[in-house]
Amino acid sequence: MEIVFMLFPDSDDRLASAWIWAIIISVLAFGIFMIWSAPLGAGWEPTSRKRVRRMLEMTGACSADIVYDLGSGDGRIVVEAARTFHAKAVGVEADPIRVLISRLAVSVLHLRDLVRIIWGNFFNVDLREATIVTVFLSQGTNRRLESKLLAELRPGTRVVSHVWTFDGWTPVARDVDQNLSMYVIR
Numbered sequence: 001m002e003i004v005f006m007l008f009p010d011s012d013d014r015l016a017s018a019w020i021w022a023i024i025i026s027v028l029a030f031g032i033f034m035i036w037s038a039p040l041g042a043g044w045e046p047t048s049r050k051r052v053r054r055m056l057e058m059t060g061a062c063s064a065d066i067v068y069d070l071g072s073g074d075g076r077i078v079v080e081a082a083r084t085f086h087a088k089a090v091g092v093e094a095d096p097i098r099v100l101i102s103r104l105a106v107s108v109l110h111l112r113d114l115v116r117i118i119w120g121n122f123f124n125v126d127l128r129e130a131t132i133v134t135v136f137l138s139q140g141t142n143r144r145l146e147s148k149l150l151a152e153l154r155p156g157t158r159v160v161s162h163v164w165t166f167d168g169w170t171p172v173a174r175d176v177d178q179n180l181s182m183y184v185i186r
């Protein structure tokens with residue numbers, strides 16, 4: 001700050017320097033918001049609305065399903081699962097701000113009967129009730145998730161991954177345009 005005041009000695013310049021600091025701090029805060037969760041499994045990058053719809057269409061989601069989105073971000077997948085496909089949905093998200101944003105969306109859209117957002121690490125969440133699991137994480141995290149999914153998900157459960165694949169599994173469907181792979185637990 002001192003250095004900036006030395007560079008901008010009069011008050012107009014100080015106002016300019018305050019703005020510069022505000023912008024630097026905002027950019028840093030936004031960067032941290034985007035990537036702090038990367039060591040847990042993935043940073044934040046939302047799936048486009050079109051892909052969200054396609055992910056759920058691929059699974060044939062309907063009102064009989066319970067959709068789990070692992071790393072649910074702003075809640076767009078669980079909201080879409082409930083609003084358009086009438087499924088029950090559970091989002092698991094580690095970032096408290098994204099949890100807050102998604103819970104707000106769920107309330108505003110009157111979806112609280114269908115959608116639950118868990119604040120926590122999905123590696124510690126019991127997934128046995130899921131009939132559909134959606135992920136947009138990283139190759140390494142998918143690899144770490146494989147054994148948990150195989151241990152907890154019931155046969156017939158559909159797993160859809162955006163971008164990253166599950167190396168040891170054979171997809172039953174692929175949407176190359178949207179970069180989606182779907183698997184069924186045997």
Ligand SMILES: C[S@@+](CC[C@H](N)C(=O)[O-])C[C@H]1O[C@@H](n2cnc3c(N)ncnc32)[C@H](O)[C@@H]1O
Pocket residue numbers: 037038040041042043044045046047069070071072073074076077092093094095098120121122123135136137
């Ligand atoms: C690439 S974003 C995907 C968000 C959302 N699923 C979508 O497709 O729009 C990954 C999200 O996973 C969250 N995440 C990463 N590792 C996690 C973990 N171990 N437990 C819970 N959330 C995690 C991040 O905070 C981030 O919001």
